[in-house]
Amino acid sequence: MTDPRPETVDEPVALRAPVPWSTVWRGQGPVVAVVAVGGAAGASARYGAALLWPAQPGAFPWTTFWVNVVGCFVIGVFMVLITGVWAAHRLVRPFFGTGVLGGFTTFSTYAVDIQRLLDEGRPLTALAYLAATLVTALAAVWAAVTLTRRVSARWSR
Amino acid sequence: MNWLLVIVGGMVGAPLRHLTDRAVRSRSDATFPWGTFTVNVVGCLILGTLTGAATAGAASSHLQLLLGTGLCGALSTYSTFSYETLRLAEDGARFHAAVNAVASVVAGLGAAFAGVAAADALWA
Structure with a gap:
């Protein structure tokens, strides 16, 4: 690791062991509040997607697949902007990220859907879903980080 | 009512993830994202148990929205998991990155199966 405090x-700046418990909880009130509001919004958006495109039993869970892939792409863009380009308020990062x-x-839904597909006698669909989500999600976050860095470097020139 | 259950679950799950991550980070080696690993495995265990209970008729659809869609969905995360995996790979810790990806999936699946089996033993 080149950066000991990633x-x-x-x-x-990440917490690094050992840290007293008082430091772990100190000043967390506003952060917990914005994470709660953001979490409610994110979970609602995922629920809305599940209502719009309901999962079919035994089929590839496309809705959760796209929710996770889109979320991974967006976090890639967001983290490059928030760590380099955009001097945002300190609560923007816990709220959105x-x-x-x-x-x-x-x-959790990813893992339990794989379990359910196996239970329903769909091992190939389960394996395809397991691998496709992992590979596409990692590719999405990598592509988002790379593209955003390239675009922001061009802008700042 | 359904939306309210998801919102309340999400309002509890996301801060629980943040605080667990801080607590785990303050007690563990910084080179491996143990915090996210922990919340994801715990989320899979709870959702597996809930799904098993629902199959056995012991969990209502309201409980599934509150604890499953809301709490477990917000407690566990794919975006932070994949971002942390990418950061490990970029920082030269490629082995750690690969271990994080494989171990998270294997442990999450194991926890989901264990949860379903526990629910079967308890309620079926």
Whole structure:
């Protein structure tokens, strides 16, 4: 690791062990509040997508797939802007990165949908969904970070 | 009513993820994103249990919206998971990045199966 204190989605400088518990909780009130509001918005958007495009039993879960891929692309764009380009208020990052995007994307539904597909006797669909989500989500965040860096470098020239 | 349940679940799940991440970070090696790993595995375990309970008729659709769509959905995250994996790879910790991706999927799936099995044993 080149950077011993990496940027996190939550805050510019990550906590690093060992830290007393008082430091862990100090000043977290406003952050918890904006993460809660963002999380409610993100979860609602995901629920809305599930109502618009309901999952068919035994089929590839396209709605959750796209929710996760879109969320990963957007976090890539957002993190490049917030760490380099845009001097935003300190609560913007926990609100949007941790709250909205964290609430919008989901790992638990991904895992349980794979379990359900296997249980329904759809091992190939389960395996395709497992691999496609992982590969596409990682490709989306990489593409978003790379593109946003390139565009912002051109702008600042 | 349904929207309210999802909103309340999301309002609890997301801050729970943030605080768990801080707590885990303050007690663990900074090179591996243990905080996100923890919330994702716990989210899979709870959602697996809830899904098993629902299949057995022990969890209402309201409870599934509150705890499943709202709480577990917001507690677990794919965006932070993939961003942290990319950061590990960019920082030269490619092995850590690959381990994070594979271990998260394997542990999450294991937790989902364990949750369903536990619910089957309890309610079926």
